[in-house]
Amino acid sequence: MRSSFLQQRQTRPELRMAGWILLLLWKTSFILASKQRQIDFFRFTNKTQAPDMEMSASQRATMVTFLQKGMPDAFKEAEDEMAASNDVPSRQSLCSRAGDIPQQKSMMSVIRANRFNWPKEKSLEMGGSARMSEIAMGKMLDKGDMDRNQMTAAMSSIDARQTPIGRFCLNRDQRPCDPNAKYREMDGWCNNLRLPFWGAALTPHIRVTPPRYDDGISSPRTQSVVMTNGGRALLPGARQISTTLSRGEDRPHPTVTLITMQFGQFLDHDFVNTPISLVQTKPGEASPPQCCNVAPNCRDAACFPIDIPANDRFYSKFGVKCMEFVRSLPAPRPDCTMGPRDPMNQNTHFIDLSQVYGPSADENKNLRAGERGGLRINTSPLAIDFRMMLLPADKDTLDCQRLDESRSCFKSGDNRVNIQTALTAIHTIFLREHNRISDFLWNARPDLPDEILFQETRKIMAAQWQAIVWGEFVPVLVGDRIAMDDRNGIRLVADGFFNGYNDNVNPGTWVETSTAAYRLHSLIQDWLPLKRTFNESFKPFHEFFFTPYYMYEPGALDNLAEGLCHENVQSFDNQITTEMTDHLFQAVDEPFGLDIFSLNIQRGRDHGLATYNDVREFCGLPRARSFKDLEDVMTPRAIASLARVYTHVDDIDFYAGGISENPVNRGDGLLGPAFACILTGQFRDWRLGDRFWYENPGQFDLAQLGEIKKASLAGIFCSNTNIKQIQPRVFLDAVDGVNPRLPCQNIPRMDLSKFLPSLPGAGK
Ligand code: HEM
Numbered sequence: 001m002r003s004s005f006l007q008q009r010q011t012r013p014e015l016r017m018a019g020w021i022l023l024l025l026w027k028t029s030f031i032l033a034s035k036q037r038q039i040d041f042f043r044f045t046n047k048t049q050a051p052d053m054e055m056s057a058s059q060r061a062t063m064v065t066f067l068q069k070g071m072p073d074a075f076k077e078a079e080d081e082m083a084a085s086n087d088v089p090s091r092q093s094l095c096s097r098a099g100d101i102p103q104q105k106s107m108m109s110v111i112r113a114n115r116f117n118w119p120k121e122k123s124l125e126m127g128g129s130a131r132m133s134e135i136a137m138g139k140m141l142d143k144g145d146m147d148r149n150q151m152t153a154a155m156s157s158i159d160a161r162q163t164p165i166g167r168f169c170l171n172r173d174q175r176p177c178d179p180n181a182k183y184r185e186m187d188g189w190c191n192n193l194r195l196p197f198w199g200a201a202l203t204p205h206i207r208v209t210p211p212r213y214d215d216g217i218s219s220p221r222t223q224s225v226v227m228t229n230g231g232r233a234l235l236p237g238a239r240q241i242s243t244t245l246s247r248g249e250d251r252p253h254p255t256v257t258l259i260t261m262q263f264g265q266f267l268d269h270d271f272v273n274t275p276i277s278l279v280q281t282k283p284g285e286a287s288p289p290q291c292c293n294v295a296p297n298c299r300d301a302a303c304f305p306i307d308i309p310a311n312d313r314f315y316s317k318f319g320v321k322c323m324e325f326v327r328s329l330p331a332p333r334p335d336c337t338m339g340p341r342d343p344m345n346q347n348t349h350f351i352d353l354s355q356v357y358g359p360s361a362d363e364n365k366n367l368r369a370g371e372r373g374g375l376r377i378n379t380s381p382l383a384i385d386f387r388m389m390l391l392p393a394d395k396d397t398l399d400c401q402r403l404d405e406s407r408s409c410f411k412s413g414d415n416r417v418n419i420q421t422a423l424t425a426i427h428t429i430f431l432r433e434h435n436r437i438s439d440f441l442w443n444a445r446p447d448l449p450d451e452i453l454f455q456e457t458r459k460i461m462a463a464q465w466q467a468i469v470w471g472e473f474v475p476v477l478v479g480d481r482i483a484m485d486d487r488n489g490i491r492l493v494a495d496g497f498f499n500g501y502n503d504n505v506n507p508g509t510w511v512e513t514s515t516a517a518y519r520l521h522s523l524i525q526d527w528l529p530l531k532r533t534f535n536e537s538f539k540p541f542h543e544f545f546f547t548p549y550y551m552y553e554p555g556a557l558d559n560l561a562e563g564l565c566h567e568n569v570q571s572f573d574n575q576i577t578t579e580m581t582d583h584l585f586q587a588v589d590e591p592f593g594l595d596i597f598s599l600n601i602q603r604g605r606d607h608g609l610a611t612y613n614d615v616r617e618f619c620g621l622p623r624a625r626s627f628k629d630l631e632d633v634m635t636p637r638a639i640a641s642l643a644r645v646y647t648h649v650d651d652i653d654f655y656a657g658g659i660s661e662n663p664v665n666r667g668d669g670l671l672g673p674a675f676a677c678i679l680t681g682q683f684r685d686w687r688l689g690d691r692f693w694y695e696n697p698g699q700f701d702l703a704q705l706g707e708i709k710k711a712s713l714a715g716i717f718c719s720n721t722n723i724k725q726i727q728p729r730v731f732l733d734a735v736d737g738v739n740p741r742l743p744c745q746n747i748p749r750m751d752l753s754k755f756l757p758s759l760p761g762a763g764k
């Protein structure tokens, strides 16, 4: 079992010296790779829309008329086809005729992965409608003898309000907006007053690069650009890419702390939750389809299993040849047009702490204490006896069994809260912070109703959250040089208000972000710092999956919080720990789990994600014409890995290319140029397109903004755990003289009394 180099460095002086030498070599490797091209970060800003197919206005009009006329018949056929595919008995009889293939019993890791992105009822209904629209589209394309690509583009001008999908079209009359509302709606609706569904939960991810589907509509990319005698060659499989690129090499980052990984995952659960598809098993009952060990002609349309090569370095030991994979649910287009598939987002796209508060009013209601503006807390005797404020128990989750009567899994605004212990820990700390602030407000104004106290607290919470995300976290990802350049639109205002709100900016989560650039799994260590010393706490990371029970042990959360700020992340590169590539979600009685690297590649193809070269172009880098051209942003070793598995440079999946790049500006940021470019644009648009952005005029007064500037993750840890000392910038190592570990009383905190004058009825 591999132990952490950095952990040993703390105890053995000779290793400490070796550490510094390695650090020096690591830094110089970037200087040596000085051929690296710098992205002109502001250039891509004016290219945020996918280019439409070139055609004249009259050509387009002819196509739209043709399509519009054919639509009723196409939808009728699509409806019949879907009804037939839901007819399970007839499908099963077909399958048994196809040969008796044993049904592999689902493994716990697979069940857990499916639960991870479980669809809500409303999503399923909407997904069904989107699927119907896709089938109808296919029918129309088959009928027309016009250019398929141009027809697909013309679909975006179709008005489908009169078809069966019409009931899911969104418009402003559905739920009128109050332009003077003081608080965000729980589901993000009405943030944009012109297009109130922008950024709301249950709308599609948006795209900044054109989709890539084999059929132009929805079937995943499987074909290479390379032609063979029999047609197009196939792309390499996801697992083949995973094992060719990553061997799980241990390369701890020299200066960035492990809390960066944990904060990062907590943040991703704020802006995205992509549901998978289910199939109807009985009327009123649905479950994910089984995709492995099922004859291809019997597979559900939502199946896209991952082949595992017979000589796989790990799975071959168990004779495993296939990894389960279910496609994401398609989302209907809010504007009632038709076009290529986009995945659904069940979360609010805004950075608004929806992972704490829930992405809908109903879900929020279940999380509230119902008094004093607080959130519900855990009532287990263990939590009460040790005076630990923990998340409320969730006794019903199936993905995570109860350990005993007093130790259950937890509930939060996001259903992924239990997937690993450190995520549960950070959720717990934010719950405490909410209740600390709501208690303060209630003490000052016990006359105010629960709803006002809750919403005022939520507003302060979201403000400090945005301040920490943009002020502390984003600069570590993309580097100070990019983050501090005002032209990139992500630098916080030093004094006064932000005047950049723009209701033409769509604040939606980009597919490029959710499906590749923000999947920062490379940062994960293969252990968690449960105790102060490494030897005491070593446990392989997979033992922490769906096992949040440490929260009930006095002191465990404090140790973990302190350890996360003390230990380092893995470097961001093409190496991902085998805990995540071989053992993902593995249960105690199972010998293997899933592979996150394969899932990420496969999900990219499922979502019609553009290729690495497409994104280079979007970002203002030249398209690479050969593997050698990648030398501008990658080391020869990283390129060699890509060239071993891909036949052509145009085939490279965005995720695989992105993780192979050298960090921007010689290690100023964690990420390479393509990921940094996507995330810079994404964080810019999340800010510019958010009417409730905390620096916008009308949100807070200048005195309050001054307090929010004092907020830091270090301050939140000090206020809500028993940590006594911490470095002010927690994402970076404590270094004397630069970022020294300080007693908590010296860490600045917001003066909450400044928020009292704006409470309703203040000063009366
Ligand atoms: C620490 C343990 C983590 C585990 C066990 C984990 C596991 C997973 C799994 C199973 C998926 C779904 C894969 C698929 O089928 O498409 C996923 C998606 C994702 N992960 Fe992670 N992840 C972890 C950490 C992180 C971190 C540190 C980040 C970023 C900083 C991250 C970002 C994402 C994003 C953006 C998605 C897409 C989510 C969605 O579309 O709903 N994850 N992760």
Ligand SMILES: [Ca+2]
Pocket: 270, 271, 347, 348, 349, 350, 351, 352, 353, 354, 355
């Ligand atoms: Ca959100």
